[in-house]
Amino acid sequence: MIGSPAQRLSVQVRTLADSYLSRALSRRASSLAHAVPDDLRPVKRREFHDYFVTHLPSSSLHPDARGPLAPFHKLPRSESVPHTGQISHSPTSFQPLVDRDTTVVRIPLRSAKHHFGAHSSRGTRSYNEDTYQAGVIDLPAFAKRPPASLTIRRRAGEPEPRESRGRDTASGDPQVFYFGIFDGHGGSECSTFLKDWLHEYIQDTAAAFELRSSLQRDHGGQFPCGADPASGALPIVQGGNAKRIAELEKILVKNWRTLVGGYFKRFVPAHFSHIGKSVLPEGQGQGEGECESKGVTIEEILEYAFLRTDLEFVSAQAARRDDEYMKVGELVHQDDILYGTSHPRSLNLGGASRFKGGSTASVALISTPTPMPFWHPNAPSSLLVSHVGDTRILLCSTETGLAIPITSNHHPSSPIEGSRLRRYAATFVTDSFGEERMSGLANTRAFGDVQSKRIGVSAEPEIHRIEMAPAEYSFLVLMTDGVSGTLLDQEVVDIVKEARTPDQGARDVVSFATEVTREGDNTTCLVVRLGGWERRQEGGLGSLGTKESREWRRQEATDPRRSRR
Template sequence: MYRPISSNATAAMRRTRLLRPVQSCRAFHNYFVTHLPSSSMHPDSRSPAGPSHNLPRAASTPYTPGSKPDAVPARPPNMPSRDLTVVRIPLRRAKHHFGVSVSRGQRPGQEDANQAGTIRIPAFAKRVPVFYFAVFDGHGGSECADFLRDELHGYIEEAAAQFGLRSSLKKDEQQAINDQPDRETQPSPGPLDAARLESELLEEYKSTIGGYFRRWRPNYLSVTQPTESDEPQPSSTPVTLESVLTYAFLRADLDFVTAQARKPDPDDPFVSDNPLNRDEILGAPHLPPSGHHTIGGPGRFKGGSTASIALISTPTPAPFWHPAAHSTLVVAHVGDTRVLLCETASGRPIALTANHRPSHPTESRRLRRWVTNSLVTDSFGEERFEGLANSRSFGDMLSKRVGVSSEPDIARIDMLPAQFSFLVLLSDGVSGTLSDQEVVDVIKEAATPEEGARKVVEYATEVSHDGDNATCMVVRLGGWERRSEGGVGSLGTKEMRDLRRMEAQDPRRRGRL
């Protein structure tokens, strides 16, 4: 049974949700601002002598200051200012920096979604914004994946502002950021404010969903729920980016689930005796950071989505794709989407995520502590939990009470200059068909990240057994120009890839599947 929370607590939380200012979410941009040599402003190879950046003609317009969220990067070292021009470059059209490719496969619709751009959070950035890359793999429909594509970055920015996240830079560097004229002046929350928000969120999960979440102990948050009767206790632990990401993921998921519970259920025209959340009792609206009123379409959506996001920042003037740049990469992950790094020296893939499947030892132990008789094996020999292939996801409202959580696994990697060649984000339509080494070897043979993403999706679609939706996102890093030098380059899996392509073209193959 689900217990409604007290009327006073409900009213307080309803006021908090209703009065949440939309302005608290800073603008999300799909472009970046950087320096380019003045002689390379024209992308055409027939232009006058000088270095060419091969960017689209529209990206060659000199940057005009005045847009508040835009931060002009510091001038790269050893480059006179008279030889540089600041330009604004559309990220999705900068094929030498970024590439993404998608395919519907043999499915009736596209349920994958992706996002790329810049956000401004004071985590570890100096003057440039944090780059944000994300892949979402929906199931049961695209509503949840589309919601995350449009809103998750806003939840992260909002949580950072609410928690009063501080930069990890040195004091003098942080002071330089504080002195910028475009910085918004507002009261600075602290760890106790963050603990209060976390405590309210845990209480909301406990009261509106219940079940597994009554005794839930999330990682990275500074408050816990030792027993069902004990009250969460605030802590003075410093706010970290990991705690902000965890809170943002959980907040977004709870808003999505509670919004679905308020909608009519096409499979059950009668109101349930055990409402999933307080909205079915009080009708309090939940607004995402963008302020949009519709979350997930007009009808109740019972499906969900996985998510993998990557945040990249450099504390130096050089951008993260520069061979001399030190960068920090933070990955937050839920489900079976995948994030890989290609190591420049060895040419090998480094997996930064692990699939949240019921068969995974950690997930199996977590679920079996709270639920029994919910793990089953399907005809393909794969374990499923409540009929789901993933034990963690956004949405999936009918399975939330038994332990399907959106709590992310988070990894932080300090990237040395040119240590890694590129970053890859994949949906399971690719990672479920190709090995990690096959993916990075295909990208090594491409001239640009855009071409690499396209070739990975084409290859995965060609040899796929189930024709799932496929998404591949490739981000250039400092070692891109040396991507084929490590190990045996792209030859390690070439024979295997040629054989798989030959089998895929065999007309008898369809009858054997």
């Protein structure tokens, strides 16, 4: 026991107060057990596709059984032609080489070091709470339709270009790539949960909303709402079941108000466009508002998926027993008899006690309008970023070489976050490092953090959509605050510019951040190659803009006299 009897009494009173909140959350979580739509609970885990599928021209390594009997590499020199991608007048004996099918190849992203790189270090911490995910997600395309000049059909009998191209999915759309980085605090339970399940909720939400592709025509021969090539307006409204969407959104908001209350009593998500709108049955025209009421945007899909994922995690933790209040006088509460010490959930998060920590998240989705992969110099693509917390995403401009931040830190010092939470958070304090905190938390938006949900800590994502022209950007960087809190954005970009591959760039960023840091936080960096990768040194000063300052920081970090300062 500690201190005087008055101090011991204060500890017991504070612990009992927490127990009342814990039991209230447990009762609400139990009452919401059957309120969650079953079609949004992943019952059977699907294997995540951490690889992409591409077409490669057949070669001697991947021979085509329908080709000529003689090997191609033994053709006479006079009958061979350069591999230029398009062969206009090839010899008759060489014609089977042009017409034969390409080979479908699976390439794991972790092995595609020239396209993607990831590296992580725990620093001086006892364990690493950072996680990440990369692969292909089962989602309809959300890219803008390309100009007609890029989609015009070739003349009959004209061979296709001999270039590598992505494989279409089962729905006929090009693959949608998914990159996510998660920074846990208080433990790795929440960040691991997001790594394993967040993409599942995005896929299930798109299926429940009946999201249709922005590239394909509907049964009437028309494009989905807003996806007409002549329309350049954003966001793009895609086809969906408006009546079903309105029902699911109302249930989600109601569950948040019932389970948590507080901040969520007047909570209306920014991208929920179907709440409060009357949806007419199909077949009844609505004039100019018909397109808006029947469609759904990919931003609405992501916001719903983020909030649904957080609700599942919070309700699962609230239904667990908190061991702290059980130790106060070994009291037996009536709730333990009524509801039991555990609550059956569809998600097994591990552990019998409540996890009070949380995690930040930054997710990047890339969709292309054609089968050409997004890293091709001639390929346009659509980038969608959904962000919660202080993980960070950067783009490198090919023309200027400058770092372009896409996300902002959700901290109490942010004017937007401060004004959003002033009426709920009564305790904004400044710690010894000069950082403003709210109830001990540095992030005002995060997954988990059960005890801080009532005062406004939520997983409402900050969503940005960027239409990337061919080779407009060189690469994409996703990083945790262990990197962004130590290095400047331009320093991170310049380090990647000097690397030969994205994999080497991710390693160099983590190594440099670990070397010069004074805090020793977990550091994780993901680098994704884009169309302008080969020209990454051409814009501005290349990597020379911060080279001198980086060398000075490295010398200062390795100075043996540094420890005496």
